[in-house]
Amino acid sequence: MTAVPLLWLILIVLALAAVGYVAGRSRAMASAGGNSRALHSLPGYYGYNVALTVLTPAFGLLALWLLIQPVWIDMRVSALLPDSAIADSSTRDLVMSDVRRVAEGLQILGAEGAPDVVDTSFLEGLRDRLGNVGVALGSEIDAAVYRAALSYQDMTRVGTGLMWAAVLLAAVGGFALSYMVTNKDFRARNTVERGILIVLIGAASIAILTTLGIVLSMLFETRNFFADYPWQEFFFGTNWAPDFRGNSELAILPLLWGTLYISLVALIVAVPIGLFAAIYLSEYASNRVRAVAKPAIEILAGIPTIVYGLFALITIGPMLRDYFALPLGLGESSSSVATAGLVMGIMLIPFVSSLSDDIINSVPQSLRDGSYGLGATQSETIRQVVMPAALPGIVGAILLAASRAIGETMIVVLGAGAAAAQFNRGLGELVNPFEAMTTVTVKIVSQLTGDTDFASPETLVAFALGLTLFVITLGLNVLALWIVRRYREQYE
C-alpha cells in the first residue's frame, strides 16, 4: 500500500546521493586545480563524504518517522473515539483495527466517496463498497468509527506529506553542508571512514537489538497475561486445559514434564551414540571410514527438523506402535514420548558427536603419549585419561544438546501429540514412554496459530510459555558455553 510511493522517496534520496558523489568529487578536484596529488584524500572520498551525508540523516529520519508515525496517530485517533463507540463485547484495540481498515479502504476508494456528514444508509453502502475492493468488515460501520477513520486518513496524509518534506530537507541539507566543506585540505577519508565505522558498529549492535526485541516483546505480553491470570496458577498449577470460552486452566508443569521427558529420551539416544561415534571416528577409524562416516553424520545435522518430524509421523511412530506399544499393551497412539524422543535423539547425534569430537581433539596429545608410554591400551587411555580430561567440555556439549532438545518444535509437533500430561491419572501414565504427551513448544504453536485474539489469556499464555522456554534455554546455553570456555582455557 504505502510501499510504492515510499520506494519513490528512497529512490529520490539515492539519486541525490549519486549526484552528491559526482559533485563532491569534482569540487574537490577543482579546489586542487585538477591535480589530485594536492588533495588530502583520494578524490573519491570527497564524493563518498557528500553521498553519505545525504544518505545517513535522510534514511535515519525516514526510519524513525516510519516507526513513530503510526504509533502517534494511533494514540491521537484512539483518544478521539468516544467510549460509547466501543461495544461491550469489544475492546478499544479491536475498534482501532476497524478504524485502520476503514481508513485503508477509503484510501483505495479514493477521495470522492468520503463526505464529512454521514447518514446510516451511506454507512451501509460504504461497507458493501469496501467489501468490493477487498476490505471485509465484520460488522456495520459505526459513525464514530467512520469519523475516526476519516481523521486517521487525514493525519496519515498530513504525516506522510511532512515526512516527505522532512526527509528531502535532510537530504538536501546534508548535501549542501558537506558540499560547502569540500576543499582540498578537508580530511575526507577520515570522515568517511568514521562514518563507515559507525555503520559497522550499527550492524554489530543488531544482535543486541534482537535479544532486546525478544525479551521485551515477550515480557510485555507476559505481563498482560499475568494481569488476567494468576502467576501462581501458571507456575505451580498442575493442569493444562485451555478453553477459549473462558475458565481455562493454564499451568506450565504438565507441559514442562512432557518437554523434559522427551528431551531425556532424546539425550539417552543421542549421547551414547554421539559420544561413541565421536570417539571411534577420532581415535580408531581408518581414513577411508572417516571420509565416509563423518560427512554422513554431518548430513544428519543439515536435515531440517520438519523432515525429522515427518519421519516421526509416518515411519517411526507407526513402527513403535505396532512393534512395541501394542504388543506390550502400553498404548495405541503412534505419537508418543518414545517416537518424538527417538527421532529427536537421531537429530542430536551429529550435534553431540561434532562437539565431542572437537573436545576430544583438544585434549593434548602429550597426555595420550604419557598414557601409551606407560603401556595403556587405546581404550584405557580414552576411558581413563582422555574422557576425564574432556569431561567438562563434554558436559557442556550435552547441556547444549539438552537446550536444543527443549527448544525443538517441529519434531514434537508432529511426533509427540497434543494432549498434556495428566498429573491426576497416576505415575504409570506419566512415565509411560508410549503415551502421547505435549510440550511447551507444541503449545506455543497451537495457541498462536489460527485465529487468535490477543486479549485472551489462552493466547497470551503462549508468550509466558515462550519466555519460560527462552529463560531455560538461555540459562543452559550460558552455563554450557561457560563450562566449554573454561575447559578450553585449561589447555591453551
Add this chain to the structure above:
Amino acid sequence: MNDMRRIERATDMKETKISARHVNVHYGDTHAIKDVSVEIQDKTVTAFIGPSGCGKSTFLRCINRMNDTIDIARIDGDIRIDGEDIYDPKVDPVQLRAKVGMVFQKPNPFPKSIFDNVAYGPRIHGLARTKAELDEIVEKSLRRAAIWDEVKDRLQQPGTGLSGGQQQRLCIARAVATEPEVLLMDEPCSALDPIATAQVEELIDELKQNYSVVIVTHSMQQAARVSQKTAFFHLGTLVEYGETGDIFTKPEDSRTESYITGRIG
C-alpha cells in the same frame, strides 16, 4: 668428579640390553632415520645428542613402539630387547611399553590426583592386588623419583597443580611405578629451570642402578654430566657412538667435532 666417573665407566663392562640393527624410519615421504645400528647396555645411562630434527627423538620412540600411534610412520630393521624382536607380530606393544617406560619432553601429568597419576600404571597392569600394595608402590615410586617428601601430604591434590620440576619428577615416578626395565627420556629437562634440572639429573644418576636409561638431550653439558655412553645423530644417521668421555674429548668424526665445538647445531 667427572674424571673419577670416567674411570669407573671404563672398567665397568655391562651386558647389552637393547640392540638395534639397520633401523630405517619413514614419515610419509621423509626418510627420518637412515640405517641406524646401536647396542645399548644395561644399567647404564646412554645419551642421544645432535642438532634439532636429527632423528634422535624418533629413534627413541622406536624403542617402545610409540611411533605405532602415528599413522604415517613406517619402521624397518630390527630392534631387540633382551634378544627378543620387539617388532615381531606376536609382540603386544602394550606389554612392551610396560617393560620400556618413557618420560616426555613436557611434563604431562594426567588431570588426576598425584596418587592416581602414579597408581595409573600399576592399576592398568594389575601390579597390586590390594590397596595396601598399591599404596606401597606409589610411595616407593615417589621416593625413587625424589619427590615423596614434597607431596606426601597432598597425594589427593591434582598433579597439574605442582611446579614444573615437581611435575616432571611426578612423571618419572609414574614411569617407574610400572617397574620397567628400560627408561626412555625425551629431553626431560628442556622445560625446566636450572634447579629443577639439577634435581632431575641427580635422579637419573640414581636410576641407572636399576634401569637401562636412554636420554635424548639438546644440552651437551647435560649429556656429559649424566651419561656413560653417548650417541651423536646427524640428519637421520648415527654418526658416532662410544664412551661419553671419548666423544667429548676425542671425537673421531669431523661432524661430531663440529657439533661439540658449536659449529653446527
Add this chain to the structure above:
Amino acid sequence: MTDMTASPAEAPRRNGSLLTADDRTRRRNAAERRFRVYGMIAVGLAVLALVFLLTSIIRNGAGAFMQTYITLEVALPEDKLDKSGTRDIEELKKATTFTYSPLIKDALEAKIAEEGIEIEGLSKEGDLISKEAAAQLRNFVLANPEVIGTTREFEFLASGRIDGYYKGRVTMATAELDGNISPEQLMLADALKEAGALETRFNWAFITAPDASENRPEASGLGVAILGSFYMMLIVLVLALPIGVAASIYLEEFAPKNRFTDLIEVNISNLAAVPSIVFGILGLAIFINFAGLPQSAPIVGGLVLTLMTLPTIIIATRASLKAVPPSIREAALGVGASKMQTVFHHVLPLAAPGILTGTIIGLAQALGETAPLLLIGMVAFVREYPAAPPEGFFDPASALPVQVYNWTTRSDPAFVERASGAIIVLLVFLLIMNTLAIILRRRFERRW
C-alpha cells in the same frame, strides 16, 4: 633415596617373554576390542538412521512426482453454457462448476459406452475424476469462449484414490472398505487404462501448481510455496549478508576489547542457540503486531529468518577473516593504507569465498526452518501466486517446509505422499546449496 639403596639390586617382577602375551594382557586386549566394537556400533547406528530416514522419505514421496490423468472428449453444448448466446464473459461466469461437472460425467459415460466396458455393480463412475476437473473445464471455457458448441479433448486429473491405486497406495482390498472408492471403480480405471484413456506420468504440476483444498490432493502443488521460500531467501540474502559481514568486520578488525563488544559477542553466541520458535514469537510481536506488517507475507518471514541466520553468517565470516594471515594486513598498513582500506581492499576479498560458503550454509538452514513461520501465519491456505517483488513481498504466500507441515495436518492419506514429495524437493534444494558451498570451498580455500 634411602629406600632405594636399601634394595639396590631389586629385580623387575615380570621377566616373561615379550613374545607371549600373559593372561592379563589378553583380557585387556579383549576389552580393547569390545570398546572398539561399541564405537563401530555407534557409527553404524548413526549412518543407519540416516539411510533409514532418507529411504523412508523417498519411498513415501516418490509417488508425488507421478500423476494419473484421464483423457476424455467433452462436448460443450451452447444451451447449457451460454443460454444468452452472446458469449458475454459476465454471462458465461454465471455457469458454475455445477453446470460443468455433468458434462464431464457424460463424457466419461460416453467413453465407457464407446469402449464397450461393462462392469457389474459399477456406480458413481464420476468419482474417477478429480473434483478439480470441473473448475479446470470452466476456466478453459472462460478463457476461450469460442469453443462453446464444439467437442474437444481434455486431459483431467484422476481422483486421488485412482491415482493412489496406480502407486500401490490403494488396492482392491482397501477399496472394499473405503467409502470413497469401490473395487468396481478400480476395475473401470484398469479398463480405461487398457483403452489408452488413462495414463500415469511425470507430474510437473506438483512443482508449479498452487496448493489445493482438503478433498483434492491430486491437484495440490508446491508452486506458491517454492515462490514464497524463494522470496524469503532473497530477503535473507539481501539483509543478512551485508549486515552480517559489516558486524563481523567490526568485531574482528576494529572492536576494542571492552564491555560493549563483550556484550555483542555474548549476544551473538546466545542468539545462535535460541530456539527457533522464539524468533517466531519475536516476529509475531514486533513485525506483525507492533509494526503492522501483513500476516503470511514473505517480508515478515524473511525478516525473522534474517535475524536467525545472522549469527551463522557472523560466525562463518569471522572465521574466514581470522584465517587471512596477519602478514597481509601488515603489508597493506606498511605501504600507508588506512586500517579501513586494508580491510576493504585486501582482507575482505581474500575472505570472500569463506564468507560466501557461510552465507550459503546459513541460507540452507533458513530454507528448512519451519517453526517460526508457523507463528507468523504462513500456514494459511494460499492459492494465489504472490506478485512480483517488491509488492510480492507483502502478498500472502506459503513456504516449502510449512507446506509440508500443512499437508501433514490433512486427513486424506494422499497428502502424506505429497508431504514426502515436498520434502524431496526441499532436500534437493538443500543438496544443491550445500554442494555449491562445498565446491566454493574446494575451489578457493587453498590460498595459503
